[in-house]
Each structure stands twice: as C-alpha cells, then as structure tokens.
Amino acid sequence: MENIFNYGAIKDWIPYIFSGLSITMLIALVAAIFGVVIGIILVVFSKVKITDKFVIAYIDLFRGTPLILQLSIVYFAVPQFLDRLVNGIMGMNFDFQLSGIIAAFITFSLNSAAYISEIIRSGINSVDNGEIEAAKALGVNKYHMYKDIILPIAFKNSFPSLMNEFITLVKESSIVSIIGIQDLIRRQQIVTSQTYMYFEPLIIVGIIYYLVIKILSLIGRKIEVKLAYGRS
Amino acid sequence: MVEVKGLYKSFGDLEVLKDVSYHFAKGKTTVIIGSSGSGKSTLLRCINQLEEIDSGEIIIDGINSNDLTHKKVVEKVGMVFQQFNLFSNMTVLKNVMYSLVTVKKIDKKIAKEMAINALTTVNVQDKVSQYPSQLSGGQKQRVALARALVTNVDVMLFDEPTSALDPEMVNEVLDEIKKLTKTGLTNIIVTHEMGFAREVADEIIYMDEGRIVECGNAKTFFSNPKKERTKQFLNKIL
Numbered sequence: 001m002e003n004i005f006n007y008g009a010i011k012d013w014i015p016y017i018f019s020g021l022s023i024t025m026l027i028a029l030v031a032a033i034f035g036v037v038i039g040i041i042l043v044v045f046s047k048v049k050i051t052d053k054f055v056i057a058y059i060d061l062f063r064g065t066p067l068i069l070q071l072s073i074v075y076f077a078v079p080q081f082l083d084r085l086v087n088g089i090m091g092m093n094f095d096f097q098l099s100g101i102i103a104a105f106i107t108f109s110l111n112s113a114a115y116i117s118e119i120i121r122s123g124i125n126s127v128d129n130g131e132i133e134a135a136k137a138l139g140v141n142k143y144h145m146y147k148d149i150i151l152p153i154a155f156k157n158s159f160p161s162l163m164n165e166f167i168t169l170v171k172e173s174s175i176v177s178i179i180g181i182q183d184l185i186r187r188q189q190i191v192t193s194q195t196y197m198y199f200e201p202l203i204i205v206g207i208i209y210y211l212v213i214k215i216l217s218l219i220g221r222k223i224e225v226k227l228a229y230g231r232s
Numbered sequence: 233m234v235e236v237k238g239l240y241k242s243f244g245d246l247e248v249l250k251d252v253s254y255h256f257a258k259g260k261t262t263v264i265i266g267s268s269g270s271g272k273s274t275l276l277r278c279i280n281q282l283e284e285i286d287s288g289e290i291i292i293d294g295i296n297s298n299d300l301t302h303k304k305v306v307e308k309v310g311m312v313f314q315q316f317n318l319f320s321n322m323t324v325l326k327n328v329m330y331s332l333v334t335v336k337k338i339d340k341k342i343a344k345e346m347a348i349n350a351l352t353t354v355n356v357q358d359k360v361s362q363y364p365s366q367l368s369g370g371q372k373q374r375v376a377l378a379r380a381l382v383t384n385v386d387v388m389l390f391d392e393p394t395s396a397l398d399p400e401m402v403n404e405v406l407d408e409i410k411k412l413t414k415t416g417l418t419n420i421i422v423t424h425e426m427g428f429a430r431e432v433a434d435e436i437i438y439m440d441e442g443r444i445v446e447c448g449n450a451k452t453f454f455s456n457p458k459k460e461r462t463k464q465f466l467n468k469i470l
Contacts, residue, residue, distance in 0.1 A: 134317035134376075137280055138331035138383065139306035148334070152321045229321050230363025 010200035013191045017204055020184040021212065027176060028169040030105045035112030042117035043124070062114035068175050070111055075103040075179045100181045108169060115165050123158030124150060156227045163220035167213050184208060233258035233418045234279060234387055239288035241274055248274045250442040261419040263429040266439035272422045276389045280309045293386065310380035314392040316372040318364040324351065325360040328379045336383065350378040354408050370401030377408055388412065390421040426469055430454055438462050
C-alpha cells in the first residue's frame with residue numbers, strides 16, 4: 001500500500017495543503033456576494049433603454065472569453081497599460097500593480113456577475129404574470145410587488161442555478177494559481193516541487209474539493225426544500 | 233355604481249371593445265355572457281385598470297376614473313381571477329392579510345383578525361397556515377375570494393371564476409358567490425355557467441365581437457330575448 005500511496009511522506013504536508021481551502025472559499029464567497037450585487041445592478045440596467053445595450057455587451061464579453069484570460073488581463077495587462085499611459089505618457093509616478101488576491105476578487109466578481117444577472121433575469125421572467133396582476137388589482141405598489149412577491153419567487157425559482165454558479169466558482173477559483181495565490185492547487189504545486197510527488201498531493205486536493213462541494217450541494221438541497229413554499 | 237361610456241380598446245390591430253356603454257346598478261349582480269373573444273374579460277379588466285382604455289369613460293361611484301389614482305380605484309373595486317392568482321410564496325393567511333398591511337397600512341394584529349374572519353366566511357379557516365400549492369382548486373378560489381373581500385370593496389369583478397375548476401368543485405365556489413349577491417355588493421360576473429347566471433343575475437349583458445348585443449333584466453332576457461343573435465346564442469348553450 002505504501003508503494004502506491006505514500007501517506008507517510010505526504011502526511012506532514014496535509015495541513016499546509018488544507019489551509020489553501022480558506023483562500024479558495026474566500027475568493028468564491030467574495031465573488032458570489034459582489035456577483036449578486038453587480039448582477040442585480042445589471043438586471044436593473046437591462047430594463048432601461050440605452051443601458052440595456054451595455055448590459056448585453058458586458059455579458060457577451062465575460063461569457064465570450066476564458067476566465068484565465070480575464071484574470072491575466074486584470075493582473076498583468078491592465079497595470080502595464082496604465083503604467084504606460086499614466087506614467088509613460090503623462091509623466092507621473094504611480095504603482096498600478098494589484099496584489100494577486102485583489103485581482104482575483106475583481107475578476108471573479110465581474111465574471112460571476114455576468115452569469116448571475118442572467119440567472120436572476122430568467123428567475124424574474126419565470127414569475128407567474130397572474131400573481132403580478134392580482135397584486136396590481138389589490139393596489140400593491142411596484143416596490144412592494146418586487147420586494148414581497150416577484151423577488152422571493154424569482155429567488156426560489158433560480159436558487160438551484162445560483163447554487164450551481166457558486167459551486168462553479170469554488171472550482172474555477174483554482175485558476176488563481178497562475179498568479180501565485182496560494183489556493184489549494186498552488187499549494188499542491190509547491191508540495192510537488194518540494195517532494196517530487198504528484199500523485200499524493202493531487203489526490204489530497206481532489207478529495208478536499210470533492211468533499212467541500214458535496215457539503216455545499218447537501219446544504220443547497222436543504223435550502224431548496226425550505227424554499228419550496230409547500231411544494232415537495 | 234360603475235358606468236362605462238363609449239369604451240374602445242384595441243390590442244394592436246385587434247379591436248376588442250367597440251363603443252361599449254353600460255350602467256352597472258348599485259347592489260345588483262350583472263352577469264356578462266358571450267362566446268370566447270367577445271371582449272367580456274377585457275371589459276372587466278378595463279374597469280379596474282388592468283387594461284388601459286383607448287377612449288371612452290369609466291365612472292366609479294360618480295367620479296371619472298381618470299381623476300382617480302389606481303389605488304383609489306382598487307379601494308372600491310376588487311377582482312377574482314380565473315386562475316386564482318394567489319401569491320405562491322405566502323401562506324393562505326398572509327395572502328389575505330397582505331394588502332391590508334401593505335396597502336391599507338392596517339395594524340398586523342387587526343389585519344390578522346380581519347383575514348381570519350374573511351376566511352371563515354368562505355369556509356377555509358382551517359387552511360390558514362397552508363401554502364396555495366397545498367390546496368384544491370375550489371379552496372384556492374375561495375381563498376382568492378376572501379382576499380378580494382377583506383379589503384371591503386363596493387364592487388366585485390369575477391373573471392370566469394369557475395372555468396379553471398374541476399367539475400366537482402364548481403358548486404362550492406358558486407355557492408360562496410351566491411351568498412355575496414345578497415349582501416348589497418355590486419357584482420359583475422363573467423361566466424359560462426348559464427344555470428348559475430340565471431339564478432343570480434339581476435341583469436344580463438350579452439356581448440359579441442366587442443359590442444353589447446343585448447342587455448337588461450335577467451328574467452326577460454332569458455324568457456324573451458329580442459335580438460336574433462341572442463336567440464341563436466342561447467339556443468346553442470341552453
């Protein structure tokens with residue numbers, strides 16, 4: 001057994017690898033929170049003439065290019081561009097280099113906002129028009145209609161998709177290893193370079209991802225049942 | 233109570249109401265009949281401003297509804313829908329309380345009492361903590377009736393209130409509506425239930441292709457229709 005999976009050699013590295021999980025979860029959480037906030041703003045803008053074109057372009061851009069490219073642009077290309085523009089041409093002296101974690105927060109938030117806005121939009125569209133008419137017939141104003149009827153039902157309807165997006169974020173956050181952030185994958189690479197072992201650290205990282213997502217799915221199911229409003 | 237004068241309404245190229253005028257008498261029950269697409273539902277929906285009219289006048293309680301805010305209109309006019317349209321994310325009790333608390337700003341405790349009273353009148357008081365998805369069609373429509381009644385309106389619009397119900401549940405809803413016709417409420421009912429129309433209607437309007445063909449006292453309407461088109465319609469359905 002020791003010849004196949006060298007637990008003795010990897011054992012001491014496990015806490016080091018495991019602590020990368022907090023970075024992974026932090027990026028996913030920040031991106032989910034800002035993604036929902038920006039996503040809602042995008043939905044509002046998509047309902048307004050003039051800004052609706054901007055929203056379509058935004059979503060096209062973030063869905064139409066790979067996340068790894070977006071992260072590289074934010075982390076490497078934008079600082080260089082600003083450096084050339086502001087420092088080079090305008091002769092000033094600013095440091096535009098972002099820390100890796102900030103670049104990751106920005107990229108993942110902007111990216112997930114594109115997906116989340118689509119999820120929320122289709123959730124709102126799924127609300128039965130009859131219920132909206134009933135609210136109108138009772139004199140309920142737009143604000144209360146959204147707050148008490150449309151958004152709760154839209155949230156219920158789109159919750160599985162939102163949970164799915166969060167799980168995707170947890171996994172996709174592994175891309176941050178390319179800019180040196182010490183998430184789970186980056187720590188595996190470091191352990192590999194120290195120990196010349198691939199199999200053990202990769203399997204450990206795989207198990208951590210799998211278990212975390214399994215737990216998230218179970219929590220998601222529980223919430224779904226709570227949100228079912230009597231349907232089971 | 234409610235008067236419509238020279239009402240016109242189109243959806244795109246389709247003219248749905250063509251010069252419709254009628255005075256719905258206070259405290260009376262008026263039943264609107266006619267085949268599908270004749271404009272019956274649209275007429276109802278214009279009265280409580282779910283549809284905007286193209287031209288004409290709607291006078292509610294002596295005031296032109298152009299001079300009334302939507303909120304004022306719905307204070308006087310309630311509506312019961314074909315598809316019940318209960319708020320699916322709220323319990324039965326919250327469905328009935330909701331407009332009292334958010335629109336009328338009534339204290340929650342009092343609103344709850346009023347809601348329970350209304351639900352008791354339509355005999356669904358044992359379902360207060362259920363969600364709409366857990367009710368039968370007949371129960372849903374009775375809750376919807378309580379929700380519309382609790383706000384203490386003067387006029388009640390019924391848009392085919394039994395058309396979406398299973399046959400065995402039609403009567404439980406019709407019985408509740410029948411009770412209402414004796415309370416002094418001004419009822420305007422669109423329905424395909426001719427037996428029921430005969431029983432409760434004080435006045436009948438027969439509509440076809442967006443116009444009122446014949447209207448008036450329910451008894452003479454059924455026993456002695458004047459227009460040829462009305463006779464043909466009645467022959468077909470009775």
